[in-house]
Amino acid sequence: MKSERIIKKYPNRRLYDTEVSRYITLSDVRELVMNCATFKVVDAANDSDITRSILLQIMLEEEAGSDPLFSAAMLSQIIRFYGGTLQGMFARYLEASLDLFAKQQQEMTQSWTETPFDTMTRLTQKNVEIWADFQDEFMRAAGFDLGGDRQDRQQKSNESS
Structure with a gap:
C-alpha cells in the first residue's frame, strides 16, 4: 500500500511535492484532490499539518470563479454554526x-x-x-x-x- 503523499509548504509560500521532487502549484494540489490522491500538506518550518488550510485556499479560488458552489446566504449559515452547541x-x-x-x-x-x-x-x-x-x-x-x-x-x- 502506498504511503501518504507529503507536500511541504515553505515560508516563501511555495509547495514542494516530496513524491515527485518538484515544486507544485495550488492547481496541482487541486488535481490531486480530483484524482482522489491521499496527501498531507505540512508547514516546512514546524511540520504542522496545514492540509485543511490549503484545501480552503483551493475552495476560495474555485468560489471566486464564475460558477460558485456556495451562495452568500449558505456561507453565512455555515459561519453561524462555528462556536455553537451544534x-x-x-x-x-x-x-x-x-x-x-x-x-x-x-x-x-x-x-x-x-x-x-x-x-x-x-x-x-x-x-x-x-x-x-x-x-x-x-x-x-x-x-x-x-x-x-x-x-x-x-x-x-x-x-x-
Missing part, C-alpha cells in the same frame, strides 16, 4: 450528506445502462430511506424520543390508515 453535529451531518451525495452520483453514473426513469426512481426511494434514518438519528441525538425506529412508526401508521 457545531460538531453539523460537521458530521454535512460530511454524511456529502458522502451520500458522492455515493449516489457514483451509482447513477454506473447505472445509466438501465432506463433513466428506473434509475431515478430507485435512487429517490433509497435517498428518502437514508434521509429518514439519518433524521431519526439526528432527532435522537438531540434528545427527542421518536417511539421506535422509522419502520415501526411507518407500520403503525399504515395499520391505523
